[in-house]
Amino acid sequence: MKKLFVALAFIFASFRAWAEIRYIEIESVSNTAIVRLKRLEDLEFLIGKNNISVAFFQKSSGDLLITASGTYFSIFLNGYRTIDDYKKGTSAGFKNGSDFSDAEKHGITSSELYYFFTSNRFSTVADCSDARKNGFPSSNQYYAAKEKGFSKYSDYSEYLKYTELGYKTKEDWKKAEKKGFSYASYFYDAQAKGFSTNADYQKAKSYNLMDESSFKKFCEIEDSIERIISAKTIDKRQAFVFYFLVQLPKGESAISVLSKSLKNLYDENSSDVKNALSKYVNNSYYGPTSLFDQDSLRSFFASVKTSELGSYSSKTEIFKRNGNKPNYPATKKASNGKSGMRNNDENKADAK
Known part of the structure; x- marks a missing residue:
């Protein structure tokens, strides 16, 4: 027990002596043998053992020096002026x-x-x-x-x-991303023209249909043709002719009259829609109306069944339209081709 008390007393005395060290800044030390220490713990041990109360700080070298038993001991403190500062600074x-x-x-x-x-x-x-x-x-x-x-x-x-992408607000940016737009200029142009998605906007650009009514009309016709293609397993040009046959009223028509009637139905569309349909059916050189020529119609009736619309006699060359308008199921492609033009509710929501 006595030994423990003595040890504690020594530690307390050492701490007290170390805590009360006065640091004196010096210019240099000359003509003196100096023992350079590597570990701070060794310097603290010497301070405590020898009850040292004064240490010397050499600013030019960054060394801290003490004297113990007639010998100089030094350690590099890297610019710190006190041992406390060194510990605080290095740990921080x-x-x-x-x-x-x-x-x-x-x-x-x-x-x-x-x-x-x-x-x-x-x-x-x-x-x-x-x-x-x-x-x-x-x-x-x-x-x-x-x-x-x-x-x-x-x-x-x-x-x-x-803003670097060209969007005016964060809301516009998020909306554009959601709708598939990559460029702000496209987004704002689409907004101005009434397109709600980039897919519809790009589709309208590809067909040069940048007004609402023309694009909607084209998409309606395209959707119907795609449904016919899927339901009857025929090609696009045949489905194009079939679509316009569906639009005919009930009655009988000789092939010459039928040809004119189909062309008239086609001509009811705007020039923009007709140009888009020509591109769609890939018949731009002759124009889609060539598909309504009498020879083209004879070839059509010879290869496509039209019983749901009426009957055609190759002998009399008369087509009897029964008035039915079949409703073919939508396909994935046809559904995607629907117009995405903005309606009034969407415009009101954006304005809020």
Whole structure:
């Protein structure tokens, strides 16, 4: 028990002596043998054992020196002026004593915050701390974001992203992405022309149908033709003729009259729709109306069954339309081809 008391008394005395060390800055040490220590623990041991109360700090070399039993001992403290500062600074991650001292002057205890502060141009430490807390990588971006009203870097970087792409608002950007648009110019042009999706907008561009009524009409015809193709397993040109046969009223027509009637039905469409249909059926050289010529119709009736629409006699060349209008089921392709023009409800929702 007595030995334990003595040991504790020695430790207390050592700590007391070390804690009350006075540090004196010196210019240099000359003509003196110096023992250089590698470990701080060894220096602390010598201080405690010899009740040392004075240590010398050499600024030019960054060394701390003590004298014990007539011998000089030194250790490199990398610019720290005291042992306490060295321990605090190194454990906090400061590169050297000079940085640690400068951080203390600014009221900074975190090395990460200090080096962020010194590598940027913040007006105040408070701004630096706020920027770091909210994820800003630099003072320039922090102050630029503040001017725009952003307090978080995530919001500001998102703002930069959609404005660089040409979008006016975040809502427009998100809406455009959802609707498949990659370019802001396409999105706003589509909005102005009434297209709600990029697929419809690009489709309208490819057929040069940039007004609402023409695009809707074309999509209706295309959808019907695609349904006919799927239901009857015929090619696109045959389905094109079949579609216009469906539009005929009930009655009998000789092939010459039938040819004219089909052409008249086709001509009821606008020139834009007709041009689009010509491209759609890939018959632009002769024009789709060539499919309604008498010879083309004879070939059509010889290869396509039209019993659900009426009957055709190859002898009399008369087509009897029964008035039925078959409703063929939608196909995936036909469904995708439906017009995506914006309706009034969509426009009202966007205006809110």
